Amino acid sequence: MTLHEPWRDLVTEPVSRDHFVQVYRDERLLAEAVGLYAGAALGRNEAVVIVATPGHCQAFEHCLERDGYDVATLKDWGQLHCLDAQALLDRFMVDGAPDEGRFKEVIRELMAGNNKGRFREVRVYGEMVNLLWTENLPAATSLEELWNAVIQEHSISLFCAYCLDGGSAPERVFPPDLRALHTHFIPVEGAV
Numbered sequence: 001m002t003l004h005e006p007w008r009d010l011v012t013e014p015v016s017r018d019h020f021v022q023v024y025r026d027e028r029l030l031a032e033a034v035g036l037y038a039g040a041a042l043g044r045n046e047a048v049v050i051v052a053t054p055g056h057c058q059a060f061e062h063c064l065e066r067d068g069y070d071v072a073t074l075k076d077w078g079q080l081h082c083l084d085a086q087a088l089l090d091r092f093m094v095d096g097a098p099d100e101g102r103f104k105e106v107i108r109e110l111m112a113g114n115n116k117g118r119f120r121e122v123r124v125y126g127e128m129v130n131l132l133w134t135e136n137l138p139a140a141t142s143l144e145e146l147w148n149a150v151i152q153e154h155s156i157s158l159f160c161a162y163c164l165d166g167g168s169a170p171e172r173v174f175p176p177d178l179r180a181l182h183t184h185f186i187p188v189e190g191a192v
Contacts, residue, residue: 007033007186012040014157016121019148020184021160023174027059030161033186034125035063037159042069042079047119049081049110051126057082060125079119081110089128096136098143107150125159133162134172144181164188 010020011033024030038048038060050060061071061082074080092102111122126147133140144160151158160182164172179185 008036010184010186011037011159014123014159016155016157017151018157018184019151019160019182020158020186021162021179021182022186023162023164023188025163025165025188030056031059031063034060034159034161035067037123037125038080039064039067039069041121041123042074044121045079045119046121046123047079047081049083049122049124051083051085051088051124051128053085053127053131056127057084085126085128085131089131093139097139098146100146103143103146104150107154111154122154122156123159124156125161127161129160129178130162133178137175137178141177141181144178148181
């Protein structure tokens with residue numbers, strides 16, 4: 001599986017303040033897309049923050065290593081950060097909803113940890129919203145809205161991903177309200 005045009009260009013060369021979303025069924029496609037997104041940023045001396053499940057973090061790091069990046073060194077330099085999505089989510093969720101003040105504090109820490117003076121830009125990949133949307137769509141929507149404010153304030157690009165595979169449940173449909181909160185939508189058909 002591979003990501004094809006025009007989506008490949010969007011993933012490798014997002015514009016500051018882009019907030020795009022990819023819906024997927026195949027984990028391999030997700031790993032390739034995030035590997036492209038992160039690798040292109042690292043090659044341009046940009047900082048990358050990956051907020052994902054531990055399994056996804058390992059898959060993304062493997063893609064970067066396969067492409068010749070020294071992940072351990074990049075982490076030591078503070079250019080690459082891989083964070084557990086659930087642990088980060090737990091820091092700002094209150095009564096089933098994201099708390100704006102706590103969320104902003106978490107983001108301030110992330111931005112300070114990126115040593116922004118050392119790196120020209122910051123790219124973020126996040127899947128906290130994917131953890132929320134099946135059980136708590138209003139919380140996922142609120143979190144996307146909070147991210148939009150952060151994107152404007154910090155001039156970052158944000159790549160989100162949502163899994164459509166419902167496991168034993170029926171396949172999920174990506175809601176139009178969530179789609180409207182993104183600048184670009186990469187459909188499942190964006191891969192061959």
